[in-house]
Amino acid sequence: MLITSLVMSLNQLLPVAILLVLLQVVKKQSALKIGSALLIGALMSFMYMQSASWVSQWFEHQGLEYSQIGLCITIFIAVLVFAIKQKSAAFYIAVISTITLYLSHYIIYLTSFWQSNDAGQSLFIGTLLGVGICLSFSVLLYFLMNAIKHRFGMYPLFTLLAFNSAAKLLVALDLASQIDLITNTATVWDLRDVLSENSELGRVLRALVGYEATPDLMSVLIYSTSSVIFLSLCYVISASMSKERV
């Protein structure tokens, strides 16, 4: 139970922590804004978790997937808008949607097993360890990305943000094929023997840039196209905005 809690907390908290760090490096937000976004996100997750059992029965047991696809697309658009315009509203929408998408699973896990015999202590320690590892990783990533930003400018940061956001579209794509909205295409490569998604590095890469060991053709196309569109819009609009300032 302790190891499961630790793995679960890392799986669900790491994507939120990474996105928060990347957005924070793009434009630093006040502690009040971050705190309120986290609080609203936690409340939204709780509300989503409460209604999830009911929503799951919509559209012939496919309601959850539709709602999660909506959240993934919202995150991609909000992060793109934040990267270009750096508006607070986009920051709030991106962070709250990400927390709702990921944290709700962990809340379901916690609330389900909290009542079990002897599970409380393991859940608590596992969660605490998971939060600690996430915080340590976030601090390292924050200083690394800040150093890269000062040394090489915004473009490496935009590139990582583009991959991270495109990964959310991959999640949406997997959910769409899970409910037969689209058909899976042929697997392009199989790297399960080289780097499994289940391994420590695989999990970190999955949270950071959406690593998949067995992606299909559609996933590769969507990932590369959306990353290119994200980067192009960032470069073109940033360049035109800096020209206007001159």
Next chain:
Amino acid sequence: MTKRLFNQCLCCLLFLSFNAASKEYLIILKDHLFYPSQITIPANKKVKLLIENQDSTPEEFDSFDLNREKVLYPNRKSIIYIGPLSKGYYEFFGEFSPNTARGVVIVGDEEAQHANN
């Protein structure tokens, strides 16, 4: 005229392909175990997994190999489509009980599947 006929045939084919019924496989989750824990499906065909959680706690169906993830609520049925897949072994597990709730999808020949069933 020929062009119109061709378009109509194409529309019919598209409609049929979208509505082609996928073969259904029932998996039951009970006492944090999947029954059956091993299912054999044909290669290059899409199939429907109907998963019924008979436990009193939720579970999350997770598979890195199949790129699937879905919360299974207690006493509810959930549907997951998988495939078309090439031949091989594709593991799945319950993320909330990964030590007990484990299973594998074996993708093989149609003949092998009949022999298994």
